[in-house]
Amino acid sequence: MGRYFSLSAASLLLASGSAGAQSVASTQSALEPAGAEAQQVAMLFWVMLSGGAVLWLGVVGLLLHAALVNRRRLAEKSASRVILWGGVVFPSVTLCALLAYALWLMPGLRPFAQASPAALRIEVTGKQFWWDVVYHPAQGPPVASANEIRLPVGERVELTLKSADVIHSFWIPPLGGKMDMIPGRSNRLSIMATKPGIFRGPCAEYCGTSHALMAFSAVAMAPEAFRSWLAVQAIPAEGAGASGGALFLRHGCGSCHSVAGTDARGLIGPDLSHVGSRATVAAGILPNTEDAVARFIARPDLIKPGSSMPAFDMLPPDDIRAIAAWLRGLR
Amino acid sequence: MRLVPKQIETLWTLFTAPVVWAAHFLVCYIGAAIYCAKPELVELSFSAVRAGIAAATVIALSLIALSAWLAWQQWGFGTDDPPHDDPTRRDRTLFQGFATLLLSGLSFIAVIFTALPALFLTECIR
Numbered sequence: 001m002g003r004y005f006s007l008s009a010a011s012l013l014l015a016s017g018s019a020g021a022q023s024v025a026s027t028q029s030a031l032e033p034a035g036a037e038a039q040q041v042a043m044l045f046w047v048m049l050s051g052g053a054v055l056w057l058g059v060v061g062l063l064l065h066a067a068l069v070n071r072r073r074l075a076e077k078s079a080s081r082v083i084l085w086g087g088v089v090f091p092s093v094t095l096c097a098l099l100a101y102a103l104w105l106m107p108g109l110r111p112f113a114q115a116s117p118a119a120l121r122i123e124v125t126g127k128q129f130w131w132d133v134v135y136h137p138a139q140g141p142p143v144a145s146a147n148e149i150r151l152p153v154g155e156r157v158e159l160t161l162k163s164a165d166v167i168h169s170f171w172i173p174p175l176g177g178k179m180d181m182i183p184g185r186s187n188r189l190s191i192m193a194t195k196p197g198i199f200r201g202p203c204a205e206y207c208g209t210s211h212a213l214m215a216f217s218a219v220a221m222a223p224e225a226f227r228s229w230l231a232v233q234a235i236p237a238e239g240a241g242a243s244g245g246a247l248f249l250r251h252g253c254g255s256c257h258s259v260a261g262t263d264a265r266g267l268i269g270p271d272l273s274h275v276g277s278r279a280t281v282a283a284g285i286l287p288n289t290e291d292a293v294a295r296f297i298a299r300p301d302l303i304k305p306g307s308s309m310p311a312f313d314m315l316p317p318d319d320i321r322a323i324a325a326w327l328r329g330l331r
Numbered sequence: 332m333r334l335v336p337k338q339i340e341t342l343w344t345l346f347t348a349p350v351v352w353a354a355h356f357l358v359c360y361i362g363a364a365i366y367c368a369k370p371e372l373v374e375l376s377f378s379a380v381r382a383g384i385a386a387a388t389v390i391a392l393s394l395i396a397l398s399a400w401l402a403w404q405q406w407g408f409g410t411d412d413p414p415h416d417d418p419t420r421r422d423r424t425l426f427q428g429f430a431t432l433l434l435s436g437l438s439f440i441a442v443i444f445t446a447l448p449a450l451f452l453t454e455c456i457r
Contacts, residue, residue, distance in 0.1 A: 096447070103450070106448075106451060106452065
């Protein structure tokens with residue numbers, strides 16, 4: 001009962017978010033590729049689908065032919081020949097060709113083996129039920145973020161994929177292939193966005209109660225815009241309404257969350273240094289509005305069952321409002 | 332000298348081809364996995380691994396082809412058509428020969444499918 005209520009509450013929030021002015025990432029189709037790798041995956045899908053369709057039509061055509069047109073029995077010899085060529089040789093050769101085509105595509109999906117290290121490496125760690133993101137640019141210090149990934153259009157980015165607890169799976173369908181995040185391992189994935197846009201990335205491997213509520217937005221932007229955005233992310237946000245910041249620290253939020261430029265240095269929950277600039281909060285499920293942030297602080301267990309964050313509805317509502325306003329101002 | 336006795340009364344010939352397929356599969360996958368996990372163990376390039384897989388594939392295909400030829404022989408070179416379901420020694424032998432021949436064909440294709448990635452993958456990570 002409780003879970004049912006909380007899930008419907010979350011979907012209501014989700015619906016109200018997408019109806020609002022906030023841009024909630026929604027494009028999540030592998031059939032509308034906006035990246036070089038996704039283009040190849042989509043091509044593979046269409047080739048396999050066409051091959052399957054031709055085979056299906058052939059088999060059904062033969063069936064209809066045998067049932068309606070030519071109902072004469074075949075001689076045993078020619079029947080054996082039909083089985084040998086149509087049932088053994090043809091499928092073996094066709095499957096071999098389709099398999100070879102899929103294997104031939106593989107090196108192109110992992111181009112980083114050949115090139116010099118990618119100009120930008122992004123380390124993403126899956127956690128129940130959110131994404132820890134660290135940018136490693138070629139120059140400059142690493143930049144911490146969470147639940148949102150930004151990429152420069154036209155530049156190849158290498159992703160290092162890890163997990164802190166259980167197996168998750170990283171997938172931005174319009175940009176590239178799917179790759180598991182396995183505890184104790186670090187997997188590599190290559191992505192090159194070819195069109196700007198905001199895309200939704202879901203967790204693609206069941207990881208616990210709130211698996212379906214674990215998502216992120218991927219923002220492909222012009223390279224110059226990306227670089228200035230990254231430069232802003234590397235320095236602490238100025239913040240608005242310092243009272244909210246003081247309350248954030250006083251109520252202990254800093255023991256789990258980090259906010260650059262403050263005493264909040266917790267590493268258990270998502271980094272909130274620039275949370276105000278993200279399209280969504282709570283790992284892709286809520287619009288980034290003051291109201292949504294306040295509701296999440298009060299009852300995260302209702303919005304995201306099973307999350308590690310405790311409910312803070314014992315705080316005075318005005319304090320929650322002030323903290324939410326302060327977080328929204330961290331841009 | 333005969334390679335195998337004319338009258339084969341063991342089920343083992345039936346399993347030869349699938350066992351070769353299994354052995355080839357393990358050699359390819361375990362070999363590549365160990366090489367890629369611990370490249371410092373052996374001073375070899377990935378081309379050597381691919382050459383090794385190619386050699387294992389040639390050996391496996393030859394053994395399966397031999398098994399198929401022996402099965403064809405046991406089946407009487409296809410003079411009788413299946414089903415061989417009479418309760419006679421002759422039909423039992425023919426049935427075993429035919430089944431072995433089909434299993435050899437399956438194993439032959441499976442070995443090719445197992446080895447096919449090595450034709451396209453040029454490095455451990457791609």
